Amino acid sequence: xxxxxxxxxxxxxxxxxxxxxxxxxxxxxxxxxxxxxxxxxxxxxxxxxxxxxxxxxxxxxxxxxxxxxxxxxxxxxxxxxxxxxxxxxxxxxxxxxxxxxxxxxxxxxxxxxxxxxxxxxxxxxxxxxxxxxxxxxxxxxxxxxxxxxxxxx
Numbered sequence: 001x002x003x004x005x006x007x008x009x010x011x012x013x014x015x016x017x018x019x020x021x022x023x024x025x026x027x028x029x030x031x032x033x034x035x036x037x038x039x040x041x042x043x044x045x046x047x048x049x050x051x052x053x054x055x056x057x058x059x060x061x062x063x064x065x066x067x068x069x070x071x072x073x074x075x076x077x078x079x080x081x082x083x084x085x086x087x088x089x090x091x092x093x094x095x096x097x098x099x100x101x102x103x104x105x106x107x108x109x110x111x112x113x114x115x116x117x118x119x120x121x122x123x124x125x126x127x128x129x130x131x132x133x134x135x136x137x138x139x140x141x142x143x144x145x146x147x148x149x150x151x152x153x
Contacts, residue, residue, distance in 0.1 A: 002145060003074055006114075011077035012137035021087050024079065025050065028064055028100035031077035036070055042102060056089025061122045065101035067111060074103040074110055076118075078140060080131065097122070097131055099144075121147050 011031045018024045029043035045066035049055065056062040077100045084094025099118055103111040121127060127147045134140040 002076065006074055007076040007078065007141060007144060009137040009141050011075070012140050013079045014134065014137065014140065015082045016079050017082050018085060021050070021085055024081070024085060024098055025064060027079055028077055028098065032075050032100055032102045034071065037068055042068065046100070054088035056087035056095050057119065057122065058089050058091035058093065059128065060084060060093060060096045061128065062087045062089065062095040062098045063101065063115065063118055063122070064098065065111070065115060067103050067105045067107065069105035071102060071104040074101070074107065074114055076101050078144065080134070097128060
């Protein structure tokens with residue numbers, strides 16, 4: 001189970017047209033920003049993390065993530081792309097399922113727990129197939145919230 005309000009239907013985008021990794025990160029920033037953290041700050045942190053190494057974990061999955069000072073609680077978003085994009089993934093395959101994660105700057109342990117839980121979920125080929133077929137943000141939310149290893153803070 002995710003922390004309360006970690007992922008909501010309004011932060012799920014399906015069949016998004018994005019021609020590049022940079023555009024995907026821009027969309028994630030738009031979905032993850034808050035009233036206190038603007039889109040540019042979120043994008044900059046996501047991009048900085050990608051510069052350290054790709055968050056493409058293979059099998060069409062990427063888990064871009066960042067820590068952000070001033071954020072009060074972890075936030076997640078999910079994007080399913082209409083066409084896969086090059087994310088410099090470990091298997092060199094295009095990415096079409098992207099889960100963005102933003103955590104408070106000091107939340108090191110929570111960050112690691114959430115990443116581990118998400119990675120476990122996305123290693124489930126059956127779940128990924130269901131996510132690729134999901135018809136609505138609500139359906140995708142239900143799939144993600146009730147699947148795989150428990151990711152609690």
